[in-house]
Amino acid sequence: MQTARTRYANRYATRYLTRVIALAVALAILSASGLASAAAAVCASHSPSHRVALVELYSSEGCSSCPPADNWLSQWKNSGATQSIVPLALHVDYWNSLGWTDRFSQHRFTERQQTLTDLSGGHTIYTPEVFVSGRELRSWSQRDSFQSRVGQVVAEPARANVALELKHEAKGAFNVDAQFTSKAADATGSLNAYVAVYQNALNSQVRAGENSGAMLHHERVVRQWIGPVPLVAGNAQIRRDIRIDDADANAPADTFGVVAFVENAATGEVLQVGELAACN
Template identity: 80%
Template structure:
């Protein structure tokens, strides 16, 4: 057997270096992929889901939209999880709200009916499934939030996101009831929201105005019944990003997962998670 020449030794050394580099890149890629998956879990106390029913055709809605946006980045750490649901009953009055969905009108009517009411309107605020007409009064709002947060959680919610591209990610949510004697069917929901949205309104009550929106619900998944106190939601989500303000980043998207009592409209627990990159 001939001893290796200097040339063959150099080739062997280069080959080893290439293999090492490829292995290092592969390991780095796996680490980055693993790091991209983000998750969140609801706390031991109840979290307040704040739902704003709004419309671009309503001239009293922009102040409410601005009010809701103050919590767009607070999340469950402040026990307030905001969502803006755009209804469609203003669409025939001069301006069609491209973020409106009829299912949000139906949800607003259902929550109103469960509370014994009859009339729906915009802007209207619900806190954990119950209307709060005095939401613009800070003391009243803080008092309602304080009462919700003081209660122990009656459900656990865990959510995980695996981003695929800007506006596209896989959602996995787990829901577990802690209320052994809960009256009424418990249902699980996932809402996909988007921040940094704007519209130049060309007609209707807000004609000529440029409106800015945060926490706009773009997709609504559910109800999924809890069976034996448990439910799961797994979904591949893709959101049309048209309408985002210039410079918006991928993390403007996120999900809110919650458990609701179908008989009362009470939202038992909430978890939220902004999309990671």
């Protein structure tokens, strides 16, 4: 039989426990709210006040000299606009008839490579080929030469601004909102905006062609390409729902990201680049 003192102690303990639980729930809600806000903040970015170097590698799984270039590009797989180098690997399709079909290849990348080559006065496209901010750099494998080109780009003030928002909807599905502004159009001619969705940590077991028997590892592979979208009165917007429909779409969200840039349509020069990795 409980005494009055025991009943009082039990009531006190129950009230205390109820308050502790309520406080814990409130703190959990506040913490979750704070984490959500932090995650939302990570899913937005703005290009810096200086130019950023867009490094485009044109590659193919059917090319035996491409894996070293792929490995070279991968050193910047976690890079971004704040680090002044934004890499992209664009797989071309003109190797596909020579024994191995590159599952990441797109004809539009072959067309872009040819366009950049034509604008620079060249005639022949090849792999691996590297362009830095729209200009070919044949000596990309020489550290000093590459750093010198990037340094020249970064030393210049930005001539365009890129703002990005990225929302991860589901596996392989994203909502992208890219805003572009520039006052350079009046002086340099028409400008175009582009968005590229890339994926890291991709592997291919090659069973034919020049790389037969090799397991190839890829970073920064462009999976979807949007553009050109002309800047009108110095402004453009690209807002799209992105979905990647293949086995690689089941990869973790943090292996995906978005790159957006402004390009001079007449010269191929990239005026500014923005980048944002996907968030959960």
